[in-house]
Each structure stands twice: as structure tokens, then as C-alpha cells.
Amino acid sequence: MYLTLHLTTLMKVLVYSAHPYEIPFLETAAAKKHELVLTQNKLSLETVHLASGCQAIALFTGDDASAPVLEKLKTLGIRQIALRSAGFDHVDLGAAKKLGINVANVPVYSPYAIAEHAVALLMALNRKLIEGQRLIRSNDFRLNTLVGFDIHGRTVGVIGTGTIGMVFSKIMKGFGTNLIAYDPIQNNESSSMGIEYVSLDELFRRSDIISIHCPLNDHTRYMIAAAQLQLMKRECILINTSRGGIVNTEDLLDALDRGHLGGACLDVYEKEKALFFEDHQKDLLTDDLFARVISNTKVIVTGHQAFLTIEALQGISNTTIENLDSWQAGKKSPNELIP
Numbered sequence: 437m438y439l440t441l442h443l444t445t446l447m448k449v450l451v452y453s454a455h456p457y458e459i460p461f462l463e464t465a466a467a468k469k470h471e472l473v474l475t476q477n478k479l480s481l482e483t484v485h486l487a488s489g490c491q492a493i494a495l496f497t498g499d500d501a502s503a504p505v506l507e508k509l510k511t512l513g514i515r516q517i518a519l520r521s522a523g524f525d526h527v528d529l530g531a532a533k534k535l536g537i538n539v540a541n542v543p544v545y546s547p548y549a550i551a552e553h554a555v556a557l558l559m560a561l562n563r564k565l566i567e568g569q570r571l572i573r574s575n576d577f578r579l580n581t582l583v584g585f586d587i588h589g590r591t592v593g594v595i596g597t598g599t600i601g602m603v604f605s606k607i608m609k610g611f612g613t614n615l616i617a618y619d620p621i622q623n624n625e626s627s628s629m630g631i632e633y634v635s636l637d638e639l640f641r642r643s644d645i646i647s648i649h650c651p652l653n654d655h656t657r658y659m660i661a662a663a664q665l666q667l668m669k670r671e672c673i674l675i676n677t678s679r680g681g682i683v684n685t686e687d688l689l690d691a692l693d694r695g696h697l698g699g700a701c702l703d704v705y706e707k708e709k710a711l712f713f714e715d716h717q718k719d720l721l722t723d724d725l726f727a728r729v730i731s732n733t734k735v736i737v738t739g740h741q742a743f744l745t746i747e748a749l750q751g752i753s754n755t756t757i758e759n760l761d762s763w764q765a766g767k768k769s770p771n772e773l774i775p
């Protein structure tokens with residue numbers, strides 16, 4: 437599906453993975469400065485040819501900007517990639533550098549959107565809100581299966597005290613929790629808030645709730661697998677709103693099944709690219725691992741929607757267009773990922 441906007445401008449930009457919820461924000465931000473060509477298709481080797489005739493493309497997290505795709509983009513004349521996300525694990529930055537393709541992200545939009553969603557997932561799972569709603573709708577007002585625990589007084593382990601991790605920490609501090617954290621780069625604000633930095637193993641051992649807010653990269657892929665899950669308290673709740681590849685899903689399900697973990701709140705899934713953001717109602721679900729995830733009553737799942745607030749969509753669109761503005765003016769973007 438194509439829709440061409442703003443025909444009068446200099447830079448022609450193909451926006452991959454363009455969804456109805458973000459299009460009005462992109463249109464407003466672009467305001468006749470760029471010609472945006474919108475497609476719901478994800479970027480892949482099969483769809484890369486759609487960028488023919490454009491100078492730049494704009495991507496979301498489900499797009500594939502691996503080396504072979506980037507090479508093809510280069511032959512089509514693409515010199516700029518504007519990411520509509522903070523995370524950039526879907527882009528081979530090394531290959532982009534070699535090919536001379538500029539890449540910029542949206543480093544900060546609304547950290548509140550993601551942190552608040554993490555808390556929403558935690559509360560929904562702990563207080564059994566989905567099950568409670570189901571019972572009410574079937575006129576069953578018994579409470580026997582709905583017992584949760586107070587968050588107040590619990591120990592919360594935050595992995596990654598960057599922008600989102602800090603907002604999450606502040607919200608959890610308001611609940612009256614004890615905060616511990618692991619991050620190779622410690623920040624002063626954490627210390628002044630009373631957050632205690634500990635080793636990763638100690639965080640796993642001491643936490644009642646663990647929330648992941650670090651990027652996915654070679655150091656963090658499967659950072660949480662069988663050995664780490666084994667260290668956690670049996671009633672611990674693990675929250676992942678960061679990237680699916682940080683957690684080994686198979687090991688997570690095994691730990692839940694064996695009663696070695698209390699629950700999991702997931703907004704991301706390691707194989708989400710094949711599923712999320714699209715309507716698969718008429719398809720057979722062939723991903724057995726995901727079938728196990730969604731049928732496990734100790735797991736609550738959303739489909740990478742943590743960012744989905746009005747403020748975040750405005751922020752993403754504005755910064756994406758500012759990145760394009762810089763390139764159009766022949767300047768480097770302040771959010772350039774390749775120095």
C-alpha cells in the first residue's frame with residue numbers, strides 16, 4: 437500500500453513499516469519539508485527495491501537492515517537511514533559505515549511510555565487483572581485465584597540505569613521498594629536516589645522483581661538464560677520491555693514450568709520480527725515457542741507496544757524529521773550513530 441505526501445520537497449524518503457497510528461504524527465512533523473512515501477512493508481531483501489528513487493529511508497524495529505540489505509540499498513542510492521526507534525540492534529552499523537550510509541536514531545522520546553508500560557505489566561500480572569476481568573465477565577465473583585503481593589517493601593533489580601531504567605526506578609521508588617541495579621556505567625543520580633549498584637549475580641539473587649532496560653548487543657544477548665534464572669528467587673517476576681534477544685525464552689518457560697520463577701512480563705520476544713505489528717488472525721501459528729509463551733498463565737505478553745503513547749509518537753516523528761532535516765541541509769545529524 438502506498439500513499440505519497442508532500443510532493444514539493446527535496447528529499448524523497450521511503451518510510452518502511454508505516455502504521456496508521458504513527459502516520460498523522462509523521463505527516464505533521466514533515467510539514468512539506470520532505471516527500472514521504474509510506475509503505476506498510478517491512479524492509480527486507482524482498483522489499484528493498486521499493487526504495488528505488490529515494491534518497492533516504494525511515495525504519496522501525498521490525499525492519500531488517502543487515503549487511504546484504506544495506507549493500508542493495510547503497511546500489512539504489514540510499515545514503516541516509518533514519519531510525520524511528522532508540523534501539524538499533526536491527527541495523528548492521530559496521531556494514532553501514534563501510535558503505536558510507538549515515539544512520540541516526542531517536543535516542544530519547546518518551547522514556548515514561550516504556551517505563552509506565554513495564555509497571556502496567558507488572559501490576560496486571562501480580563494482581564491477576566486479566567484473570568479477574570475474565571471471571572467477572574462470566575459472573576464468577578470468587579477471589580480464590582487472584583491473590584497477589586504488595587510491591588511496597590520488595591527489592592527491585594534494574595538492569596540498565598539509562599533513560600528508561602531511571603524513570604522505571606523513580607516510579608518503583610514511589611511504591612516504597614528497595615532498589616538495586618546493575619549497569620557497567622553507573623550514574624550519579626542513581627546513587628543520590630539511594631539505588632545500590634551490585635553485581636549481576638547479586639541482583640538475580642536478591643530481587644523480587646527484575647526489570648531489563650539495557651540494549652541488545654553481543655554482550656547482552658541471552659544475558660538471562662538457565663544459569664541466571666536458577667539464581668533468581670522462586671517467586672521473582674521478570675519484566676522485559678527492552679529486547680527479546682536478551683532473554684532465552686525456552687529457558688524462561690522451563691524455569692516457570694519447574695516453579696523456579698514466579699512470572700514474566702514481556703513486551704518483546706526474541707522471534708518477534710515474524711509476528712509483531714501485523715495481523716496474523718488468518719494464519720496458522722507455526723512458532724511453537726511463542727505458542728508456549730502465550731498459553732502460560734504465569735506470563736503476560738504485549739506485542740512491542742510499550743512505546744505506544746501520543747507523546748512518544750510525537751517525539752519519534754519530530755526527531756526522525758529533524759534527522760532528515762540535518763541531512764537535507766548537508767549537515768551531520770546530532771543523533772548520528774556512526775561517528
Ligand code: NAD
Binds near residue numbers: 601649
Ligand atoms: P539508554 O541508552 O538510555 O540506557 C541503556 C543503559 O543500559 C545504559 O545506562 C547502559 O550503560 C546500560 N547497559 C549497557 N550494557 C549493559 C549491560 N551489559 N548490562 C546492564 N546495563 C547495560 O537506553 P534507553 O532509552 O533507556 O532504552 C533501553 C532499551 O529499551 C533500548 O535499548 C531498547 O532496546 C528498549 N526500548 C524498548 C521499547 C519498547 O517499545 N518496548 C521502546 C524504546 C526502547
